[in-house]
Amino acid sequence: MKLLAAAPVAGGLAAAAAPAHATRAPLAAGATAPGIVKPLPPELFTVRGTNAESRFDAFGDTGLLTPADRFFVRNHTSTPVLDAAGWRLTLWGDGLHGRAPVHLTYGQLRDLPSVTRTALVECAGNGRSLYTTQQGEAVTGTAWTLGAVGAARWRGARLRDVLRRAGIASDAVAVQPRGLDDEYVTGGVDLGRVRRPLPVAKALDDVIVAYEMNGEPLPYDHGYPARLVVPSWVGIASIKWLGDIEVSTAPLSSPWSTDYYRLFGAAHPPGGSAPISRQTLKSGWELPFGATLEAGRTHRLTGRAWSAHAPVRKVEVSTDGGAHWRPARLHDAPRRDGWVRWSTVWRPHRTGPATLLSRTTDEAGDVQPERAVHNTQGYLFDAVVRHPVTVA
Numbered sequence: 001m002k003l004l005a006a007a008p009v010a011g012g013l014a015a016a017a018a019p020a021h022a023t024r025a026p027l028a029a030g031a032t033a034p035g036i037v038k039p040l041p042p043e044l045f046t047v048r049g050t051n052a053e054s055r056f057d058a059f060g061d062t063g064l065l066t067p068a069d070r071f072f073v074r075n076h077t078s079t080p081v082l083d084a085a086g087w088r089l090t091l092w093g094d095g096l097h098g099r100a101p102v103h104l105t106y107g108q109l110r111d112l113p114s115v116t117r118t119a120l121v122e123c124a125g126n127g128r129s130l131y132t133t134q135q136g137e138a139v140t141g142t143a144w145t146l147g148a149v150g151a152a153r154w155r156g157a158r159l160r161d162v163l164r165r166a167g168i169a170s171d172a173v174a175v176q177p178r179g180l181d182d183e184y185v186t187g188g189v190d191l192g193r194v195r196r197p198l199p200v201a202k203a204l205d206d207v208i209v210a211y212e213m214n215g216e217p218l219p220y221d222h223g224y225p226a227r228l229v230v231p232s233w234v235g236i237a238s239i240k241w242l243g244d245i246e247v248s249t250a251p252l253s254s255p256w257s258t259d260y261y262r263l264f265g266a267a268h269p270p271g272g273s274a275p276i277s278r279q280t281l282k283s284g285w286e287l288p289f290g291a292t293l294e295a296g297r298t299h300r301l302t303g304r305a306w307s308a309h310a311p312v313r314k315v316e317v318s319t320d321g322g323a324h325w326r327p328a329r330l331h332d333a334p335r336r337d338g339w340v341r342w343s344t345v346w347r348p349h350r351t352g353p354a355t356l357l358s359r360t361t362d363e364a365g366d367v368q369p370e371r372a373v374h375n376t377q378g379y380l381f382d383a384v385v386r387h388p389v390t391v392a
């Protein structure tokens with residue numbers, strides 16, 4: 001405990017947590033998204049406002065892990081370029097025994113026992129644009145196709161160990177991690193820095209305070225020097241550029257648990273659903289939408305399938321718009337919190353437009369439906385994607 005001795009900082013918490021050493025991300029040559037540090041070549045990314053979507057079709061030549069230079073970026077504002085030497089993680093709140101803030105340096109974080117695990121990070125809104133293009137429904141938010149997801153090997157300390165070292169009390173019920181990026185201002189309202197409550201049960205389970213991604217220090221855009229990785233939950237839970245964590249004996253909330261990341265709309269309760277937590281299941285073909293395939297030739301087509309509920313049990317594919325289905329070949333052992341690569345062969349004869357479909361079934365019996373249940377912010381799209389191609 002000595003390393004983490006409580007040391008309240010003059011100026012209070014706001015000052016303690018302020019990113020005093022942050023500089024704004026410079027616009028790299030060729031960068032096309034404001035505030036993203038890494039290059040975003042158009043063959044790998046589609047820029048959407050302050051965000052960059054990975055091209056799902058370009059995953060075809062990657063393995064189970066998504067290289068950091070191809071990983072999607074979801075930024076509410078812009079990437080802060082932080083310095084690990086000046087960084088502190090502050091834990092505070094009435095859910096700590098000492099009730100005084102506890103600070104942890106980067107070195108102290110790295111001195112805690114480390115764990116390494118592979119997990120997907122997937123935006124709650126991944127697939128959102130399909131509500132509109134496929135179901136004709138209006139939604140708000142970034143118009144992702146299927147590329148707001150990636151898999152990485154994360155290394156870091158268990159959040160559980162960080163919380164225990166800081167003295168989490170047995171009656172704590174919620175923690176709220178917060179990022180060091182700029183305050184998020186939307187519609188003229190300053191919502192403060194990105195933060196979202198996490199129930200203690202999940203925080204003490206499998207959450208990692210990660211400092212490495214695929215064996216390298218986290219890239220700036222993905223949370224350097226430290227971020228949360230909350231396996232199987234919607235991406236917003238995995239707070240980047242972690243600056244402080246409130247630990248509370250009462251439930252916590254933020255705009256990211258009240259206004260955003262709930263399901264609103266005709267199929268949901270009037271005040272919206274409970275805050276969403278677990279991701280859903282999906283699959284997709286590693287081909288551009290509208291790809292042209294040569295008639296009379298045998299094509300080996302590939303894709304990926306994943307579920308946040310249970311390992312993938314099977315993937316079925318259709319090359320005739322859903323009239324006939326057959327099993328795809330799976331190339332990876334099904335695992336939790338990961339995806340499996342699949343393939344199929346197709347020898348199209350008739351020229352003209354065709355629709356490819358794929359459908360995941362997981363070990364819990366979840367199956368991708370034909371239609372996703374609409375919600376106004378377009379979260380948790382889970383339906384079978386109708387993938388248009390042309391045979392020529």
Ligand SMILES: Nc1nc2c(c(=O)[nH]1)N[C@H]1C(S)=C(S)[C@@H](COP(=O)(O)O)O[C@H]1N2
Binds near residue numbers: 123181221
């Ligand atoms: N501090 C902070 N953390 C954040 C965000 C953010 O804008 N600021 N975006 C969240 C969202 S909505 C997602 S989907 C994931 C994306 O992680 P990535 O950019 O590393 O892919 O980060 C989450 N963590």
Ligand SMILES: [Mo]
Binds near residue numbers: 122123125235236
């Ligand atoms: Mo997200």
